[in-house]
Amino acid sequence: MRRALPLAFAAGIALFIAAPVHAEPVTTLVADVVDSADVQRDGERFRHVGSSYVFPSSLGDMPARKVTVFGPGDVSVQYTVDGGAAGDAWVDLYAYPANGESIAQTAADVVAAITNTFAATPALMPAGMAVRADGLHSGWFDGRLGERSLKTGYYVVKRGEWLIKIRATMPSPPTPETLARTAAAIGAVQLGALPAAR
Template sequence: MASAPPLLAQQQPVSTPIGEVVDSADVQREGDAPRHRASGYLFPVSLAAMPARKLIVYGPGDMSVQYTLNGGANGDGWIDLYVYPKDVQLDEEAAATDDIIREHYQGKRIDPPKDFGAPEYGVASGWYDATIGGKPYLTHYQLAHHGEWAVKVRFSMPADAAPDVRERAAAALAAFPTRWR
């Protein structure tokens, strides 16, 4: 009797501070900006006043860059910008993202806050009151498909964020991070 093949271990994400990112099979540095080699997507050095802080590689062709002014602490907001191979249609992936936010973060869908603009045409999005780490947050996603690739933004900030945090976040999201670069 043949034995079952061993289960392949799932790759653990590898997080690297943005200043320490070096050229690899997954990423190429272009000045201070990392380029996703497989797709050619160039991650911005910053989204408005929110600089890139760390790059996370989840697996081949699947990575993100996190943007935040203060590292996401002390009432700060953050944006995670992901690029990965698309495997379903935009509406199906948007529905799955909505389900994840509702289930994992007790997300309740809300209208977009008045101080935040709408994403570009062809970008799926949603706003939520959510719970992260037991605390109330405002969270948002934007999702776009470009050829064989998906670009997704996940933004979160404390529900009681200071006005400067909200203003910074609104400006960063107005930079249209899901646009192909």
């Protein structure tokens, strides 16, 4: 029996070590981003390695502020003027694997995440926020995060085996300047065919 305990303990440790580990997202300020298996610098821009999608250095007046890697091939870049604080809007641009999901299922998952995170309800798209792209799914919502009332929307397309998603969030009710800045940022996003792989 005493010999069985160390064996059972060792087997338990082996199972624990063999279990897949889900890393926490890693967020880096744009000035500190170094080339990795997921994202590489391309001048002032950032290239998503898996899809060759290029994240621009700015979207309209909103400069890129930080890059987040959520997992293999799952990358976002956040754009904002004042860091998303004090009444500022922000836009998150994502490129990530579709993992075999249809665009309809992806859109349903995005809606569920927004609804749960923001206690959100569907809302009309703000004026000037319409986007045209093949296969586009989109929606806007009114919600809350803590004590803040927010308006948030998404746009997502599937390109090959990759998803490109825009998430735009702004205080509610937004000022005309915030609406114009956010509309310009969304309009600057490339949602067409992916560039050829390098």
